[in-house]
Amino acid sequence: MKNRLEKKYGQFFIDFVNSDTTENAILSFLINLQQQFSFSDDFCNLVKNLYPSINGIASLLGQSDQTLLDLILKKNGIINRLNDRFKVINYAVESYNPFSENISLISLEWNRGNNGGLPSDDQQDGHDSDGGFLETLKLLGLSIVDGPVLIKLDAVKNEIEALLGQQAAECLDQLAAIGCRIADSTADVDKSRYEELNLLAVEHREVVEFHSQIEGIQIDCKQILEMVIEGQPYDQIPNFDRYLELFNNVGSHRVKINGGNQLTSVSLFEEHRYLAIKEVDAWLQEILNAMAFCLIEYLRSDKSRNYLKKCATCRQYFIARQPRTQKFCRKACRLNSV
Numbered sequence: 121m122k123n124r125l126e127k128k129y130g131q132f133f134i135d136f137v138n139s140d141t142t143e144n145a146i147l148s149f150l151i152n153l154q155q156q157f158s159f160s161d162d163f164c165n166l167v168k169n170l171y172p173s174i175n176g177i178a179s180l181l182g183q184s185d186q187t188l189l190d191l192i193l194k195k196n197g198i199i200n201r202l203n204d205r206f207k208v209i210n211y212a213v214e215s216y217n218p219f220s221e222n223i224s225l226i227s228l229e230w231n232r233g234n235n236g237g238l239p240s241d242d243q244q245d246g247h248d249s250d251g252g253f254l255e256t257l258k259l260l261g262l263s264i265v266d267g268p269v270l271i272k273l274d275a276v277k278n279e280i281e282a283l284l285g286q287q288a289a290e291c292l293d294q295l296a297a298i299g300c301r302i303a304d305s306t307a308d309v310d311k312s313r314y315e316e317l318n319l320l321a322v323e324h325r326e327v328v329e330f331h332s333q334i335e336g337i338q339i340d341c342k343q344i345l346e347m348v349i350e351g352q353p354y355d356q357i358p359n360f361d362r363y364l365e366l367f368n369n370v371g372s373h374r375v376k377i378n379g380g381n382q383l384t385s386v387s388l389f390e391e392h393r394y395l396a397i398k399e400v401d402a403w404l405q406e407i408l409n410a411m412a413f414c415l416i417e418y419l420r421s422d423k424s425r426n427y428l429k430k431c432a433t434c435r436q437y438f439i440a441r442q443p444r445t446q447k448f449c450r451k452a453c454r455l456n457s458v
């Protein structure tokens with residue numbers, strides 16, 4: 121690929137998507153900032169205590185707990201994505217229990233702290249396990265529904281797909297798959313460990329929530345890459361318009377007055393900005409902006425689309441040197457192909 125700048129943007133985006141954990145995705149983001157945008161050598165060192173890291177929590181845990189916590193984060197990330205869909209019908213997924221395979225649904229109009237919203241007598245425990253959701257579906261658009269309701273994920277999948285679309289159904293599949301992995305990985309240990317880690321995730325909610333959002337960005341961006349490689353039109357790719365809008369809002373049209381009384385362009389990637397971020401939400405916004413910027417800048421040249429590939433062996437995305445013939449990201453993958 122000839123255009124070096126373009127390739128930089130593409131690599132930035134792809135490295136983030138290819139990362140196996142959210143922590144590594146953020147690290148790839150920081151390392152790429154430093155290496156691709158000429159930040160000081162010290163940048164990674166300076167920033168390592170500033171970004172919302174999950175390592176501080178994970179360092180308290182053993183290896184198997186870390187794996188489990190990672191799965192719990194993935195589960196929470198999928199629930200966040202589902203809730204983006206559910207809010208359309210004024211509902212939210214409160215939680216998913218991987219052992220009973222129940223999801224807990226709650227009306228957004230139901231307020232726990234409000235006396236007027238207390239569950240009725242026959243639902244004193246706050247749960248209704250007998251197909252309440254089917255009833256509430258009928259009531260959609262009507263007033264406050266007592267909640268939350270517990271319902272088997274399998275039992276409502278078709279209804280949810282019909283009501284909220286295929287994307288929501290895909291999220292349910294992902295949720296079920298992660299649930300299976302959680303159930304498998306806890307098969308040999310005390311189930312209460314799962315509950316403890318789930319609580320740990322709640323205790324560090326802000327950081328955990330941030331990582332769940334990062335997971336969401338990875339999933340969205342992976343789908344975008346996948347569909348771009350398939351040759352789908354941009355307007356058919358879920359979330360593409362969202363990233364385009366983000367790009368248009370951050371843009372590269374910002375200008376500042378420099379020391380020599382000149383107006384110079386401001387790069388989106390400026391070292392001091394990242395070192396000054398204080399809020400978790402601001403980190404999320406910076407990462408989203410950078411991903412949107414890199415994606416759109418990369419795709420702006422029609423040709424670059426052809427250079428995007430998925431390795432036939434390791435299934436990672438890469439930018440090919442020879443787009444017509446190259447099927448593998450590196451020699452080892454070519455030699456190990458079947």
Ligand SMILES: [Zn+2]
Nearest residue numbers: 431434449453
């Ligand atoms: Zn490979």
